[in-house]
Amino acid sequence: MRYDFDKQINRFQTASEKWDQLEEHFGDKDLLPMWVADMDFASPEPVIEAIKQRAEHGIFGYTVISDEYLDAVVNWMQVRHDWAIQKDWVCHSPGVVPALHFIVQSFTQPGDKVMFQPPVYYPFSKVIANNGREIVYNPLKYENGRYQMDLDDLRKKIAGVKLLILCSPHNPVGRVWTKEELAELGRICLEHNVLVVSDEIHFDLVLSGHTHTPFAAISEEFAQNAIICTAPSKTFNLAGLQISNIIIPNQKLRKVFADTVDKHFLGLPGTFGLVAAESAYRHGGEWLDQLLAYLEQNLDFLTAYLQQNLPELKVIKPEGTYLVWVDCRGLGLSLKELEQFMLQKAKVAFNQGYVFGPGGEGFIRINIACPRSLLEEGLSRVSAAMRSLKKG
Template structure:
C-alpha cells in the first residue's frame, strides 16, 4: 500500500509534548513546533492493527516479550543491517536514555571519565554529570562542509580514568553516518585503552545516504567490547510506547546490565510496546522505505528553499536521521539573539545548537519529519523575518 505522508494530522489536545507543550516551553501558543524528535506521521498500518488487537483483548497485565518478539528483532537486524544476533543478547529498557543511565551506573564509578563527541544529543551530558561522572569532550571537526572524528584529540585526552565512550551512530544532531574506516579507527583506540564502547544506534534505520554499520558487527573483538542501544521509537514513531532493545553480545557484561535493570525494577515491558515492536519489525519495512523517500524529498526541498530564499542560512548534508543541522553563523548572532529571531519573530520552534555542547553555537536543529506543507510554512516564516532584517 502507499502511505500518505502529505496528510496533516491534528496532534493538539492529544498530550503531545511537541504540539501541546510548546507554548509552555517557548511562550507562544501559535509557534510552529519543529523541535523534539518525533514525527508527524501515523505509524505503519500493521502496527496500528496490532495495537487495536491488543486493546480488544482487554487485559494489560505484566508483560515480557515471547520468542516471536526476539525472532522479529533478530530478523530485522539481519535483513536491514546484515548483523546476526542471538536472542539471549537482547535486553530490554523503557528507552535508550534510561538504558544509558543504567550503563553508566553499572560500568563506571563516580569520578570516572566518559567520552562523548560534541555537538551531540544533549542527554548524554546529563546522564554522565548527574551520575557524578566526568565528561571528556572529543569534539567533531568540520572538514570541507562535513563533520569528521578527531582521533588525535581523543588519544591526547585518554587517561586511566576514561572507562567508557558513548557513540552517537548515526550522529544526532550533525547527521553523519559513520563509515567502516571511521568506526574501525575509533574502535581500535577503545580496545587499545580498554574503553567500553556504548553505541546509541536509535536512528540506525533512518539512512538517507551511505550505509549504517552496527559497531558490534565489525569484528568479534568489537562485539565483546560494546553495548548496542536500539529501539523502534525513531524508526516507526513509537517513542510514547517506551520500548527499547539493548543488545549485548558479551555474556559477563550482559549479566551485569540485567542485574542492574532488576535492581532498578525495570524488568517489565510495556504491553503495547511489545505488540508494536514485533509488528513493526515484521511488517513495517514497506512503510519505512516510503518514509525514507519522503524525508529525502523534504531535505532536498529544505536545501533548495534556503539556497533560493534565505541565503544567509546553510544546511549541512543529512546522511542519517530526520534532523537537519542548520548553520546560522553567517548571521553573526549570539544564541539569545538567534532565539529572538527564530522563536519570537518567526514563531518556529527549533532546538538551539548550543544545547548540544561545544561546536553547536550558531546552529539550529530542525525536525523535517513532517508533511511538506508544514515544512514549507516554517521556512516561509523564517524567510519573512530574514527579509525584514
C-alpha cells in the same frame, strides 16, 4: 499499500510533548514545532492494527518478552543491517536514555571519566553529570562543510576514560560513520580498555548512498567490548510506547546491565510497546522505505528553499536521521539573538545548536519529519521574518 505522508494530523490535545508543551518549553504556545525528534506521521498501518487487536482482548496484565518478539528483532537486524545477533543478547529498557543511565551506573564509578563527541544529543551530558561522572569532550571536526571524528584529539584525552558514548548515526550533525571510521575508533578504545556504548537509535534512518554499520558487527573483539542501544521509536514513531532493545553480545556485561535494570524494577516491558515493535519489525519495512523516500524529498526541498530564499543559512547535508543541522552563523546574530529571532519573529520552535554542547553554537536543528506543507510553512515564516529584519 501507499502511505500518505502529506496528510496533516492534528496533534494538539493528545498530550504531545512536541505540540502541547510549546508554552512550557519556549514560553509561547503559538509556535510551529520543528524541534523534538518525533515525527508528524502516523505509524505503519500494521502497527496500528496490531495495537487495536491487542486492545480488543481486554486484559492487560504483566507482560513478558516472547520468543516471537525476539525472533522479529533478530530477523530485522539480519535483513536490514546484515547483522547476525542472538536472541539472548537482547535486553529490555524503556528507552535508550534510561539505558544510558543504567550503563553509566553499571560500568563506572562516581568521578570516573566518560567521553563523547559534541555537538551531540544533549542527554549524553546529563547522563554523565547527573550520575557524578566527569565529562571528557572529544569534539567533532567541522571542515569544508562536513563533520569528522577527531581521532588525534581522542588519543590525547583517552587515558583514564572508562566509557565512550558513541552516537551512530550522529544526532544532530547527520553523519553515518563509515566502517573504517568506526574500526579506528574501536581499536583505540580496545587499546585503552574503554567500553564503547553505541547509541544507534537512528540506525534505520539512513539516506541513499550511505550504509549504517552496527559497531558490534565489525569484529568479535568489538562485539565483546560494546553495548549497542537500539529502538523502534525513531524508525516507526513509537517513542510514547517506551520500548527499546539494548543489544549486549558479552555475557558478563549483559548480566551486569540486567542486574541494574532489575534494581530499578524495570524488568517488564509494556504490553503495547511489545505488540507495536514486533509488528513494526515484521511488517514495517515497506512503510520505512516509503518514509525514507519522502524524507529525501523534504531534504531536497529544504536545501533548495534555503539556497534561494535564505542563503545565509547553510545546510549540513545529513547522511542519516530526519534531523538537519543548519549553520546560522552567517546571520551575524548572537546566540540569544538567534534564539529570540526564531521564536519571537519567525514563530518557529527549532532546537538551538548550543544545547548540543561545544561546537553547536550558532547552529539550529530542524526536524523535517513532517508533511511538506508544514515544512514549507516553517521555512516561509523564517524567510518572512528575515525580510522584516533586513528592512528594519
